[in-house]
Amino acid sequence: MDNSMDVGYSADDKELKFVGKRTNRPDGVDKVTGRARFGADARLPGMLYGKILRSPHAHARIISIDTSKAEALSGVKAVVTRDDFEDRDSEFVPAGEMMVNYRDMVRNIMAREKVLYDGHAVAAVAATSVTIAKQALKLIDVQYEVLPHVIDVVEAMAPGAPLLHDDLFTDGVEPKPTKPSNVAKRLEFNMGDIASGFAEADEILEKTFDTKPVHQGYIEPHSCLASFSENGSAELWCSTQGQYLVRAHCSKLVGMEISKLRVTPSEIGGGFGGKTVVFIEPIALALSKKTYRPIKITMTRDEVFRSSGPTSGGNVRVKVGITKDGKIMACEAELKYQAGAFQGSSVQPGCMCAFAPYDVANVNVIGWDVLSNRPKVAAYRAPGAPISEYAVECVIDELAERIGMDPVDFRLKNAAKEGTQTAYGPKFGPVGFVEVLEATKALDHYKIPLGPNQGRGIGSGFWFNIGGETCVNLNVNEDGTLTLITGSPDIGGSRASMCNMAAEELGIDVGLINPIIADTSVLGFNFLSAGSRTTFACGLATIEAARNAIENMRKRVAQLWDIPLDAVVWEDGAARPASSNAGEFEPMTLPEIAKIAPKTGGPIAGHAEINAQGAGPGFGTHMVDVEVDKETGHVKVLRYTVIQDAGKAIHPSFVEGQYQGGAVQCIGWALNEEYVYGEDGRLQNSGFLDYRIPLASDLPMIDTKIVEVPNPNHPYGVRGVGETPIIPGLAAMSNAISNALGLRMSELPMSPPKVLKAIKEASV
Amino acid sequence: MASGETEMEVEATSVRQIFRHLQERFPNIKSHMVDDIAVAIDGTVFQDAWLEKVTENSEVYLLPRIGGG
Numbered sequence: 116m117d118n119s120m121d122v123g124y125s126a127d128d129k130e131l132k133f134v135g136k137r138t139n140r141p142d143g144v145d146k147v148t149g150r151a152r153f154g155a156d157a158r159l160p161g162m163l164y165g166k167i168l169r170s171p172h173a174h175a176r177i178i179s180i181d182t183s184k185a186e187a188l189s190g191v192k193a194v195v196t197r198d199d200f201e202d203r204d205s206e207f208v209p210a211g212e213m214m215v216n217y218r219d220m221v222r223n224i225m226a227r228e229k230v231l232y233d234g235h236a237v238a239a240v241a242a243t244s245v246t247i248a249k250q251a252l253k254l255i256d257v258q259y260e261v262l263p264h265v266i267d268v269v270e271a272m273a274p275g276a277p278l279l280h281d282d283l284f285t286d287g288v289e290p291k292p293t294k295p296s297n298v299a300k301r302l303e304f305n306m307g308d309i310a311s312g313f314a315e316a317d318e319i320l321e322k323t324f325d326t327k328p329v330h331q332g333y334i335e336p337h338s339c340l341a342s343f344s345e346n347g348s349a350e351l352w353c354s355t356q357g358q359y360l361v362r363a364h365c366s367k368l369v370g371m372e373i374s375k376l377r378v379t380p381s382e383i384g385g386g387f388g389g390k391t392v393v394f395i396e397p398i399a400l401a402l403s404k405k406t407y408r409p410i411k412i413t414m415t416r417d418e419v420f421r422s423s424g425p426t427s428g429g430n431v432r433v434k435v436g437i438t439k440d441g442k443i444m445a446c447e448a449e450l451k452y453q454a455g456a457f458q459g460s461s462v463q464p465g466c467m468c469a470f471a472p473y474d475v476a477n478v479n480v481i482g483w484d485v486l487s488n489r490p491k492v493a494a495y496r497a498p499g500a501p502i503s504e505y506a507v508e509c510v511i512d513e514l515a516e517r518i519g520m521d522p523v524d525f526r527l528k529n530a531a532k533e534g535t536q537t538a539y540g541p542k543f544g545p546v547g548f549v550e551v552l553e554a555t556k557a558l559d560h561y562k563i564p565l566g567p568n569q570g571r572g573i574g575s576g577f578w579f580n581i582g583g584e585t586c587v588n589l590n591v592n593e594d595g596t597l598t599l600i601t602g603s604p605d606i607g608g609s610r611a612s613m614c615n616m617a618a619e620e621l622g623i624d625v626g627l628i629n630p631i632i633a634d635t636s637v638l639g640f641n642f643l644s645a646g647s648r649t650t651f652a653c654g655l656a657t658i659e660a661a662r663n664a665i666e667n668m669r670k671r672v673a674q675l676w677d678i679p680l681d682a683v684v685w686e687d688g689a690a691r692p693a694s695s696n697a698g699e700f701e702p703m704t705l706p707e708i709a710k711i712a713p714k715t716g717g718p719i720a721g722h723a724e725i726n727a728q729g730a731g732p733g734f735g736t737h738m739v740d741v742e743v744d745k746e747t748g749h750v751k752v753l754r755y756t757v758i759q760d761a762g763k764a765i766h767p768s769f770v771e772g773q774y775q776g777g778a779v780q781c782i783g784w785a786l787n788e789e790y791v792y793g794e795d796g797r798l799q800n801s802g803f804l805d806y807r808i809p810l811a812s813d814l815p816m817i818d819t820k821i822v823e824v825p826n827p828n829h830p831y832g833v834r835g836v837g838e839t840p841i842i843p844g845l846a847a848m849s850n851a852i853s854n855a856l857g858l859r860m861s862e863l864p865m866s867p868p869k870v871l872k873a874i875k876e877a878s879v
Numbered sequence: 880m881a882s883g884e885t886e887m888e889v890e891a892t893s894v895r896q897i898f899r900h901l902q903e904r905f906p907n908i909k910s911h912m913v914d915d916i917a918v919a920i921d922g923t924v925f926q927d928a929w930l931e932k933v934t935e936n937s938e939v940y941l942l943p944r945i946g947g948g
Contacts, residue, residue, distance in 0.1 A: 209914050214944075331948075388948020463943055494948030533922075540940035541919030579945045581926060646947025728925040828923060838947055 133618040133625050134831050137768045141610045141630050146382070154338030154354030154381045155413045162340070163192055163241040165402050165412035166248035167395070168255050169422060170230035170237055173264035173488040173796025174277060177226060177237070177257065184254035185240055190247035193405040194255070195398065196238045197227045201370055205282075210363040217367055219457040223491050224368060224397050230259070231279055231456035232488050233797040234421025236394075241402040241410050264488040264796040268453045269430050271297045271487040279456060279486045299458030300484040304466050306538040312445025312477030316436025320514050324506040326845075326863040327789035328428040328453060330420060331495050332780070332808045335384025337423060338413040341399035345407055348375040353396055356386045356604055357643030361393055362635045368397040369404065376400075379634035380604045387780070388494030391643050394423055420801035424493025425790060427452040427460045431506040433469075441520045443511075443529045445477040446470045450503055452484060455491035460484045461499030464579075467539040468500040468842075469507050471577040472548060472734060473529045478538035488796055494645065496777065497578045497838035501784070501845050505863070508574040508846030513859060522573045522850070523561070523736075527552045531577070531734075547760030547824030548575070548734035554822050555736045560756045568743050569753065572851025575736045576842025580651065580835035582727030583642035587656040588633075589617065589664050589721040593713075595706025597621070597664075599630045602641030603653045607837060608769030612650050613657045615765050616831065620661035622688035623705055639724050647835030650765055651826075652727035658830055664721025668708045671715040676700050731826025731834035735759030737778060737843040741851040745874060748867030750786055750852060756818040757843075762826040762834030773836045775817040781844020783809045787864050894918050895929040897939060917944045 145151040182194040203217035210217075221227075226235045238255050242248035263277040270276055276297055284292045287301035313319060339353035349371065355361050358378040366373045383390065395412040402410040414423070434447040448469050454460035462482035470478050515525035530548045537543065555561065555573070565571060588600040599617055603609055610630040618625035642648065669683045672690035676683070682697035683690050689702040712719050740753040757774035764770040787807040791800045800806045825832025845863060852870065853859045858877040862869060889900040901908055918928040919940040925931055926944055933939060 207915070214915050391948065464945065467943070494946065496948045498946065498948050540942040541924060542922045542938070544922040578947075579924065581945050581947055583926060643947075646945065648947065726927050728928065728931075729923045 131619060133615040134765055135763065135767065136615065138611055138615055138625050138766065140608065141614060142605065151382045153335055153384050155336070157340035157352040157381065157411065159340060159342055159409035162409040162411050163243060163406060164245045164248050165239055165241050165399055165410045166245065166252055167236050167398065167412070167418070168238040168252045168257070169418070170226065170233060170235040171797070172230055172259055172261050173233050174262040174279070175230050175259035176262060177229060178260055179258045180238060181256040182238060184256070185251040188247065188251050188254060190243040191240055191251045192243070192408060193241040193402050194238060195401045195405065197225050199401050200225050200368060200397070202227070210360065210367065215364070220364065221368055223457055224394065229262070232490050234418065234490060235456070236398070236422065239398045239402060241406055241408070265297070266487055266489060266792045266796060268428060268451050268485050268487060271485050272451065272483065279488065283458070283486070297486040298483055299454060299486060302463055302466055302482040304478065304480045304538045306536065307477035309445050309447055309477045309479040313436045315438070316444045317439040318514060318517055319434065319436040320510050320517070321432065321434035322510055322861055323430065323432045324509065324861045326429050326502050326505065328425045328489060328492070329784050329788040329790070330425040330806065331385070331387035331389035332783065333385025333387060333389055336414040336416060336419045337390070337395055339396045339399050340409055340411045341396065341403040342409040343400060343403035343407055347371065349400055349403065351376065351378045351396060351400060352381060353378065354381045354383050354390060356383065356390045356606060356645050358604070358635050359602065359640050360391065360643055361396055364393045365397050365400055369400045377634055377636045380632060383604055383606055386606055387496050388498060388645060389424055391645050392424060392493050416803065417801045420806060421798050422490060424455070424491055426495035426498060427454065427492050427502065429453065429465070429502040431503055433506045433510045435510050435514060437514050437518070439518055441515070441518055441525050441528050443473055443475045446473070446475050447479045448503065448507065450480070450482040452482065452499065452502065453489060453492065454484050454486050455489045456486060457491045458484055458486060460492055461494065463499065465499030465503040468577050469503040471537055472531055472575050474531050474535040475529070480538060489790070496780070496841040500576065500578055501842050504576050504842050505845035505849065508843065509849050509859070509861065512573065512846065512850040523552055523556050526575055543732060545824060545827060546732050546734060547822050550822050550824050551734050551736050551758050551760050554820050555738060555758045558738070558756060558758070558820065560738055560754055560818065563740070563754070565740060568745060568855055569740060570851045570853065570855025571738065571740050572847040572849065572854060573736060573738055574843035574846030574850060575734065576839055578647065578733050578839045578842060580730040580733050581646035581648045582652040582730045583646070583648055584640050584726050585652045585656040586638040586641055587653065587660040587723045588638060589660040591664055591668070591705070591709050591712070591719040593709055595627070595709045597628045599628050599657065600633045600637060601630065601653050601657070602633050602638045603649045604632055604644045606644045607773055608766060609644070609649045609653060612765040612769060613653060616654050616657050617661045620658055621665065621705065622686065647733065647837040647839070648730065651730050651829055651833045651835045654765065654833055655727045655829060656723040656725050659723035659725060660721040662721070663723060664719065667719050667721065668705065671708055671712070671719070672703050675715065729828030731762050731828065733760060733834050733836065733839035735839040735843050737781065737847040739844070739847045739851045741848070741855055743852060743855045743870065748870035748874070750865065750870065752782055752813070752815055754815055756820060757840055758820040758822060759836065759839055760822040760824050760834065761836045762829065763823055763832035764821050765831060765833060767821060770821055770836050771819045774819040774840045777840025778817045778844050779809050779814060780841050781848065782814065785845050785848035785863055785865060787866050789864050891933060893929070893933060894931045894939070897933065898929070915944055916941050
């Protein structure tokens with residue numbers, strides 16, 4: 116592996132002092148006192164305010180844009196439209212670690228020939244105040260030819276549906292289509308003989324499920340500050356999950372060399388995948404390039420909903436065949452995912468994850484990437500997986516019920532384990548699904564009796580987790596403290612986790628390490644804080660940097676003692692003779708070595724530049740108890756427990772936080788959240804009053820159970836925990852409501868009107 | 880892309896060599912292999928794996944690169 120180092124460490128090999136401990140959060144005080152700087156806190160002298168004119172139509176051709184009156188308004192310093200962004204070829208090209216079609220991205224940033232969704236950006240102004248900028252937007256005259264629109268994924272696939280792009284031909288079908296459509300891509304994953312598998316089944320269940328697009332629901336809106344210099348360089352401050360990807364996209368869209376753009380990430384008030392892309396940042400840079408003044412743009416909540424990237428809604432058909440004793444023989448699914456206005460939904464990982472929790476010989480999964488007049492989707496924790504696994508887990512649960520088998524026992528009987536062949540290719544290495552299910556059965560929660568109108572639901576889920584490109588510097592300061600510099604925005608407590616690992620390696624107190632999140636000019640490329648990769652990949656780099664620093668300190672001491680390097684060992688924060696044969700020397704502590712560094716060769720630091728590979732797959736199970744009010748359709752969540760394999764919890768509090776946050780987002784997705792469109796194709800609930808995410812008063816305490824089956828590719832066994840927690844809860848909620856009501860629902864959200872409708876239909 | 884073939888044996892000591900063999904056999908596969916394919920070697924997934932070593936009995940799978948949120 117690129118990240119070659121001692122691996123296969125067992126957490127039981129020695130007593131750990133900091134790894135696995137609930138150390139203080141380095142950024143905690145500033146966050147609770149309001150000192151921490153988030154995206155909208157950035158300011159510069161001479162700053163102008165940017166506002167964006169957005170489409171009031173779901174689908175329309177742009178006939179003309181007249182900005183002359185806006186430009187004439189006193190206080191307006193610049194206006195940009197499609198003419199200010201160079202067009203790009205339609206091809207997927209590497210950007211950082213991603214494949215990006217910049218022809219699509221430049222059109223999503225600023226509409227060109229057509230507006231493709233309600234909220235699509237059409238023009239932007241920079242003015243001396245927000246008020247003037249808003250007045251200027253009203254003076255921009257855009258002439259539209261309104262076109263028919265399509266919102267629903269199934270309707271968008273139908274022949275004769277309003278066409279978003281007349282140059283989009285479905286990829287992955289033979290023969291290649293001669294007519295354009297809204298279907299961008301067909302995918303298929305096969306394993307075994309699906310027909311034979313169903314032929315051997317005693318029970319077969321086939322159902323279709325619908326989910327609606329939902330937003331990540333981050334509280335902090337997108338915000339940025341761009342400052343272009345006359346010398347052709349620029350600085351950008353923004354709220355993002357990846358400053359290096361922002362740099363890659365913006366430099367391409369604005370037309371500048373990567374080295375000329377310096378991007379600094381702010382603290383982040385939630386992202387969950389939604390801040391892995393750019394929306395306002397290239398516009399702010401373009402306005403600043405015109406004015407050479409700093410430009411600040413902050414989205415309103417309405418803009419966040421209408422114009423950033425929610426996740427897909429989906430239509431999923433699932434068919435599963437089992438024997439009467441509960442062995443899964445065949446699994447089939449067809450996934451239709453909304454991509455929004457441009458191709459690229461999360462249907463591919465949705466297909467790959469659908470049946471991954473189970474050891475099944477015969478699998479067929481087909482996926483469709485479908486465009487409609489909605490905002491282009493963005494990632495949302497475990498993108499694609501919650502939708503497909505929701506449908507699968509509902510069918511699994513119903514089949515277990517049909518044969519009278521305990522739902523956990525049913526999953527245990529079929530659980531993926533080391534050596535299980537996945538439908539997407541590889542066999543699993545060591546994974547912890549069996550251990551998760553066994554821990555589930557052992558919980559007191561599983562044994563609590565339920566009352567009238569109450570039900571218990573189980574759901575399980577799988578996510579891959581990833582590694583990726585990562586750089587870390589660890590500077591040994593002259594007073595014996597250390598500065599740990601990483602390039603991964605801290606979206607879930609990574610500062611504390613990195614410090615835990617560095618302190619463990621160095622054998623020093625964790626409080627001596629100050630973690631810094633660097634801008635793009637400090638370190639080499641770092642991939643996003645996404646994909647459940649940060650604790651794994653940035654952790655590997657941190658460990659390597661710490662070991663590098665230790666080696667450098669051992670070298671200094673070996674030279675001082677005039678003995679070979681291998682005669683000096685590092686233990687408990689000090690260099691020591693490896694044995695009595697090495698000579699009689701008093702140990703030299705890290706502060707002592709740091710103090711004399713100028714005399715022994717100069718500053719001391721550790722570095723790591725890696726492409727982390729070998730991430731450990733994650734499995735989890737959610738168990739929830741609900742009570743349904745049959746008169747109102749209201750669902751009250753009584754108890755909720757998340758059980759998940761973390762590999763190793765470097766900082767248990769933050770692992771629990773990921774579990775709890777995922778569960779809460781599951782509850783919102785399952786019960787209330789959805790994008791509601793009117794007949795005119797406009798979004799009707801672009802605010803938190805109408806788009807209802809769960810409040811603390813809606814929730815019980817979310818209990819957690821951390822299971823630890825180490826990933827052999829990380830020195831402490833880390834897997835990654837950020838995404839799996841949002842997968843199992845949709846089905847767990849649906850199965851709990853089904854058990855409470857004695858009927859099966861197959862649609863999200865299960866809001867009160869829909870629950871009442873299901874009760875009414877079942878009673879007819 | 881691979882003319883319907885889903886499984887084959889090649890002689891190689893690294894993933895890059897496997898890619899070269901496949902590129903020669905299936906010219907259309909080139910752009911995907913360079914930029915958009917992950918590799919699993921004996922159960923471990925590598926997003927970028929050109930220099931990874933494979934042994935005589937290694938089981939290698941090509942799969943889509945994984946992203947995340």
